[in-house]
Amino acid sequence: MSDIIVQKFGGTSVGSVERIDAVAEIIKKTSRDNKVIVVVSAMSGETNRLIDLAKHFSKSPDKREFDALISTGETVSSALLTIALQSKGIQARSYSASQISMKTTSSFSKAKILDVDENKIKDVLDEGIIPIITGFQGITESGDITTLGRGGSDTTAVAIASKINAKRCDIYTDVDGIFTADPKVVPNAKKLDSITMEEMLELASQGAKVMQTRAVEFANKYRVSVKVLSSFNESSGTLISLEEKSMENALVSGIAYQKDQIKYTLHGIGDIPGTAFKILGPISDADIDVDVIVQNVSVDGKTDFTFTVPIDEKPIVDAIIEDIKKDVSFKDVMVDSNIGKVSLVGVGMRSQSGVASKAFKALSENDVNIQIICTSEIKLTMVIDKSLVDKAVQVLHKEFNLEE
Ligand code: ASP
Numbered sequence: 001m002s003d004i005i006v007q008k009f010g011g012t013s014v015g016s017v018e019r020i021d022a023v024a025e026i027i028k029k030t031s032r033d034n035k036v037i038v039v040v041s042a043m044s045g046e047t048n049r050l051i052d053l054a055k056h057f058s059k060s061p062d063k064r065e066f067d068a069l070i071s072t073g074e075t076v077s078s079a080l081l082t083i084a085l086q087s088k089g090i091q092a093r094s095y096s097a098s099q100i101s102m103k104t105t106s107s108f109s110k111a112k113i114l115d116v117d118e119n120k121i122k123d124v125l126d127e128g129i130i131p132i133i134t135g136f137q138g139i140t141e142s143g144d145i146t147t148l149g150r151g152g153s154d155t156t157a158v159a160i161a162s163k164i165n166a167k168r169c170d171i172y173t174d175v176d177g178i179f180t181a182d183p184k185v186v187p188n189a190k191k192l193d194s195i196t197m198e199e200m201l202e203l204a205s206q207g208a209k210v211m212q213t214r215a216v217e218f219a220n221k222y223r224v225s226v227k228v229l230s231s232f233n234e235s236s237g238t239l240i241s242l243e244e245k246s247m248e249n250a251l252v253s254g255i256a257y258q259k260d261q262i263k264y265t266l267h268g269i270g271d272i273p274g275t276a277f278k279i280l281g282p283i284s285d286a287d288i289d290v291d292v293i294v295q296n297v298s299v300d301g302k303t304d305f306t307f308t309v310p311i312d313e314k315p316i317v318d319a320i321i322e323d324i325k326k327d328v329s330f331k332d333v334m335v336d337s338n339i340g341k342v343s344l345v346g347v348g349m350r351s352q353s354g355v356a357s358k359a360f361k362a363l364s365e366n367d368v369n370i371q372i373i374c375t376s377e378i379k380l381t382m383v384i385d386k387s388l389v390d391k392a393v394q395v396l397h398k399e400f401n402l403e404e
């Protein structure tokens, strides 16, 4: 284990010169006892501003140019933070994706990291200089600039931490850590001191927005220890632990929700081999995350097939469904954007039963109708009416005694 810590600062953490100054102090302090590598996001609002500029000229701008444009926010913050550090007498140097060979696939706006030149970064560290690296950016084999998807700086940081075998990857944000539920919905939600990687994976994929889901997957796959903490105060944050068994396993550790999903139901579809693949194959080929998937018991060889996808992907999914009509016969398709999902997550569910019935009872007593239920070993997800999501989260948070 090395003594290197990767520190990633999100958009709000570098959102103004004052915030950048505060971040420079954090880096200065950490660098007294550790080697530090820094990864930055764009200043908050900047990526959105750049996207709007492009959209002014075209609804679907050229993908290469779009990434070249929206990647620039990180270039600004890395250089600016470096200047701030240098003004405090700290040796630092900014690096873009191309300067550290952050190689990615060429799928613009959702590029995947292939490799990064860790020797380059190590050389900089050995010179006693803190590298300040642009998050979110990548570069293709042929030298085109790519981006890693919204929130992608988290993935940059975890990838570098993994490649360099860092002691830890600290994700600095504007919240104190991972909470039992979104404090905006549940004001007395509790900050967790630690959570297992498995739980974090489920929470992130089910809507907890603190870290990009892909970054958590990456950290899990390459066993990178991650801490989520605030750059606005000295709170201790939440450690995402790689250890499977942490203390007494909580039955429910956290509740996540999503309101940005849309539900498709294909009615009267033939219950024959290959149908699910014919529907979901093209959707996954388009790199769209399908979440809840339910197929009913068939009657007279016909069944209903339901799935949810992010609402932003509606135009593409509509087009795919139109297209598969030539291969798959079904009576009609029902599209419902008025849905939300609530998920209970906890490793304790594995060994203790009764979570589901307790949740269903609490929701029924509060007139929340459950449309779809789906479970994994450590997760219970319920699809409900979008307008009832906040209430359901509050009810469940109380039912499972998660408050402070
Ligand atoms: N600046 C990018 C975004 O806003 C990447 C990031 O912040 O992680 O999505």
Ligand code: MG
Pocket: 010, 011, 041, 151, 152, 153, 154
């Ligand atoms: Mg972010």
